[in-house]
Amino acid sequence: xxxxxDEVLEHVFDFVTSHRDRNSLSQVCKSWYRIxxxxxxxxxxxxxxxxxxxRVIERFPGLKSITLKGKPHFADFNLVxxxxxxxxxxxxxxxxxxxxxxxxLQLKRMVVSDESLELLSRCFPNFKSLVLVSCEGFTTxxxxxxxxNCRFLRELDLQENEVEDHRGHWLGCFPDSxxxxxxxxxxxxxGDINLGVLERLVARxxxxxxxxxxxxxxxxxxxxxxxxxxxxxxLGVGSYVNDPxxxxxxxxxxxxxxxxxxxxxxxxxxxxxxxxxxxxSICPNLTSLNLSYAPGIHGSELTKLIHHCxxxxxxxxxxCIGDKGLEVVASTCxxxxxxxxxxxxxxxxxxxxxEEGLVAISSGCPKLNSILYFCQQMTNAALxxxxxxxxxxxxxxxxxxxxxxxxxxxxxxxxxxxxxxxxSCRGLRRLSLSxxxxxxxxxxIGMYAEQLEMLSIAFAGDSDxxxxxxxxxxxxxxxxxxxDCPFGNGALLMDVGxxxxxxxxxxxxxxxxxxxxxxxxxxxxRLNVEIMNENELADFSADHxxxxxxMYLYRTLVGRRKDAPExxxxx
Amino acid sequence: MxxxxxxENDLNLKATELRLGLPGTERNQEQAVSCARNxxxxxxxxxxxxxxxxxxxDAPNTPPAPKAHTVGWPPIRSYRKNSLQQxxxxxxxxxxxxxKVSMDGAPYLRKxxxxxxxxxxxLLKALENMFKFTIGEYSEREGYxxxxxxxxxxxxxxxxxxxxDVPWEMFMSSCKRLRIMKGSEAxxxxxxx
Numbered sequence: 001x002x003x004x005x006d007e008v009l010e011h012v013f014d015f016v017t018s019h020r021d022r023n024s025l026s027q028v029c030k031s032w033y034r035i036x037x038x039x040x041x042x043x044x045x046x047x048x049x050x051x052x053x054x055r056v057i058e059r060f061p062g063l064k065s066i067t068l069k070g071k072p073h074f075a076d077f078n079l080v081x082x083x084x085x086x087x088x089x090x091x092x093x094x095x096x097x098x099x100x101x102x103x104x105l106q107l108k109r110m111v112v113s114d115e116s117l118e119l120l121s122r123c124f125p126n127f128k129s130l131v132l133v134s135c136e137g138f139t140t141x142x143x144x145x146x147x148x149n150c151r152f153l154r155e156l157d158l159q160e161n162e163v164e165d166h167r168g169h170w171l172g173c174f175p176d177s178x179x180x181x182x183x184x185x186x187x188x189x190x191g192d193i194n195l196g197v198l199e200r201l202v203a204r205x206x207x208x209x210x211x212x213x214x215x216x217x218x219x220x221x222x223x224x225x226x227x228x229x230x231x232x233x234x235l236g237v238g239s240y241v242n243d244p245x246x247x248x249x250x251x252x253x254x255x256x257x258x259x260x261x262x263x264x265x266x267x268x269x270x271x272x273x274x275x276x277x278x279x280x281s282i283c284p285n286l287t288s289l290n291l292s293y294a295p296g297i298h299g300s301e302l303t304k305l306i307h308h309c310x311x312x313x314x315x316x317x318x319x320c321i322g323d324k325g326l327e328v329v330a331s332t333c334x335x336x337x338x339x340x341x342x343x344x345x346x347x348x349x350x351x352x353x354x355e356e357g358l359v360a361i362s363s364g365c366p367k368l369n370s371i372l373y374f375c376q377q378m379t380n381a382a383l384x385x386x387x388x389x390x391x392x393x394x395x396x397x398x399x400x401x402x403x404x405x406x407x408x409x410x411x412x413x414x415x416x417x418x419x420x421x422x423x424s425c426r427g428l429r430r431l432s433l434s435x436x437x438x439x440x441x442x443x444x445i446g447m448y449a450e451q452l453e454m455l456s457i458a459f460a461g462d463s464d465x466x467x468x469x470x471x472x473x474x475x476x477x478x479x480x481x482x483x484d485c486p487f488g489n490g491a492l493l494m495d496v497g498x499x500x501x502x503x504x505x506x507x508x509x510x511x512x513x514x515x516x517x518x519x520x521x522x523x524x525x526r527l528n529v530e531i532m533n534e535n536e537l538a539d540f541s542a543d544h545x546x547x548x549x550x551m552y553l554y555r556t557l558v559g560r561r562k563d564a565p566e567x568x569x570x571x
Numbered sequence: 572m573x574x575x576x577x578x579e580n581d582l583n584l585k586a587t588e589l590r591l592g593l594p595g596t597e598r599n600q601e602q603a604v605s606c607a608r609n610x611x612x613x614x615x616x617x618x619x620x621x622x623x624x625x626x627x628x629d630a631p632n633t634p635p636a637p638k639a640h641t642v643g644w645p646p647i648r649s650y651r652k653n654s655l656q657q658x659x660x661x662x663x664x665x666x667x668x669x670x671k672v673s674m675d676g677a678p679y680l681r682k683x684x685x686x687x688x689x690x691x692x693x694l695l696k697a698l699e700n701m702f703k704f705t706i707g708e709y710s711e712r713e714g715y716x717x718x719x720x721x722x723x724x725x726x727x728x729x730x731x732x733x734x735x736d737v738p739w740e741m742f743m744s745s746c747k748r749l750r751i752m753k754g755s756e757a758x759x760x761x762x763x764x
Contacts, residue, residue: 077642458646
């Protein structure tokens with residue numbers, strides 16, 4: 001098999017970058033496994049409890065860049081209690097102990113303490129990039145350590161984290177010698193920062209390409225920053241409140257006009273919409289626009305802005321855009337690929353868009369392949385039309401705010417509509433369902449969704465058959481998450497081997513019982529079957545009828561985890 | 572429908588089920604007790620029972636469908652939910668907008684919250700009540716005809732404008748204070764120029 005010396009194979013493998021492809025390479029034969037493992041620099045761990053840091057280091061001694069994901073996806077929606085797990089400290093500590101030459105760390109849904117950040121900042125002299133998405137557990141003190149100690153830091157990207165803000169001084173911890181920043185995103189920080197420090201930092205960062213500011217950065221600072229960095233590709237505006245007649249505003253207009261490279265715009269966390277026309281000059285260049293945190297932009301100001309964005313490929317917006325606004329998007333943004341429409345008032349449970357907006361988008365934007373749509377109502381007819389117009393969906397997530405609402409016109413379940421989606425979109429990889437749904441929709445999914453990897457279900461189905469159709473039919477399924485469905489042990493235990501082909505299964509408020517989970521755990525030793533009981537007394541010696549509140553199971557090579565809190569029991 | 576028998580059994584279970592909250596109250600917002608079936612099933616059947624009337628989830632004899640208060644629903648990241656709840660800080664979005672109101676000849680000024688009013692008629696009525704006077708009929712050509720008084724406001728440029736010329740929203744965003752002019756001064760404003 002080995003006609004080439006190792007170095008040649010290694011060189012060839014260098015061109016293979018996706019971790020899935022590299023995983024495939026490593027399975028060809030023993031020597032390819034050896035060469036691939038020793039040369040892999042970038043590692044992706046989808047579940048931090050599936051493997052231990054020591055084993056990762058052992059297999060990939062050349063490790064430089066790692067992505068780790070912690071909590072289950074439904075933790076985003078408050079279904080997982082605090083301190084469930086997902087701590088990054090043991091990983092950083094293991095990397096430090098083994099002298100891994102870590103340069104990049106990307107974490108999602110993990111608990112990151114200030115100690116972890118301090119350790120990270122001190123032990124890896126070549127550390128360049130930190131990306132934290134939906135993480136928690138740290139304060140600005142941890143950020144101060146990163147700023148102060150990572151001499152070659154290029155990227156500090158904080159996306160939607162819960163950060164305890166100790167007000168401002170962390171930004172000043174970047175030494176004067178730090179000129180290497182290419183990306184700085186602190187939009188999720190709630191506290192004030194020292195504006196002068198920020199301006200000076202930007203001024204000495206000639207390679208800065210991406211900058212996302214938080215609410216504490218006012219318009220006049222923005223103007224000064226933009227004058228310093230006309231080379232920006234990605235801009236997140238912080239606070240945008242000013243008088244359109246003022247001198248600062250006209251300076252801003254001039255500054256913005258110089259930013260010819262900006263392709264991505266976001267933020268506007270506080271906004272006076274009549275100042276938006278300042279951005280009209282860069283709108284024609286935009287490929288990505290995220291106004292989903294700007295409830296102050298709506299109505300005619302919003303449509304005026306969108307009218308200028310003819311090259312948009314990605315749009316994240318609030319539902320106050322309305323169906324009419326979506327029609328404007330449909331007629332303007334012909335290159336649109338990804339659309340997300342979020343509810344502006346999730347508590348009241350009224351969304352301002354309906355099936356009409358979705359249909360309009362589908363007929364105006366044939367390149368659409370990814371959608372997340374929170375809406376008031378839906379119909380089968382609309383979904384069937386959307387399926388016909390857009391066969392290229394890879395991600396389709398529909399959330400009707402009233403989760404068991406039937407077809408708004410016929411009052412039928414939405415089985416046929418979603419059936420049309422999976423039938424038409426042969427490349428569908430991710431699907432989220434809502435509305436009134438019976439077992440029938442799962443029959444369709446099992447039959448047609450051949451590429452489906454992730455499925456999210458809530459308040460749907462009639463019997464075990466629903467879940468069985470999915471487990472049987474979707475050969476590529478990796479993540480299945482279910483809440484409030486009538487699926488029980490019959491479905492859970494139908495094909496226990498299936499779960500080793502998947503990353504994880506989440507079931508909460510279903511019909512699964514403790515006995516069923518115990519049986520599964522016994523049959524499949526390489527799964528961790530975790531039960532969460534926060535409210536009921538943990539009486540596991542009782543008979544097997546109690547239903548399980550929350551179950552999370554995942555395949556793992558390292559057995560039960562040692563950091564589980566009291567209310568989590570691994571069977 | 573094959574589900575009917577089971578549905579009736581579920582109703583019985585539901586009656587004896589231990590739940591949070593007083594008997595007879597609707598499904599509590601608290602825990603994800605497995606009432607999923609109870610919440611879903613009734614919709615098509617209730618429609619039949621009502622003789623074909625459109626079954627809505629808030630029909631009186633239907634258990635309420637899980638709404639926005641169910642834990643985990645709607646599936647929006649808590650970070651996003653929390654940020655939408657932020658107190659809106661821009662002047663345009665704040666919930667009160669007090670301006671001073673002076674009346675020619677009155678010993679002291681008053682203050683009113685413009686946000687309380689939906690439009691000019693309400694505002695003018697409130698001013699009439701506050702200062703015990705009558706404002707005339709508004710017309711674009713002649714201003715407020717039939718009275719000694721004219722309601723005016725100072726705009727962002729410092730000019731005194733007649734109330735009622737511009738759309739209400741525009742007035743709200745540019746009004747800094749109000750003054751009810753009286754007598755010859757008032758009549759001067761009302762005349763077309």
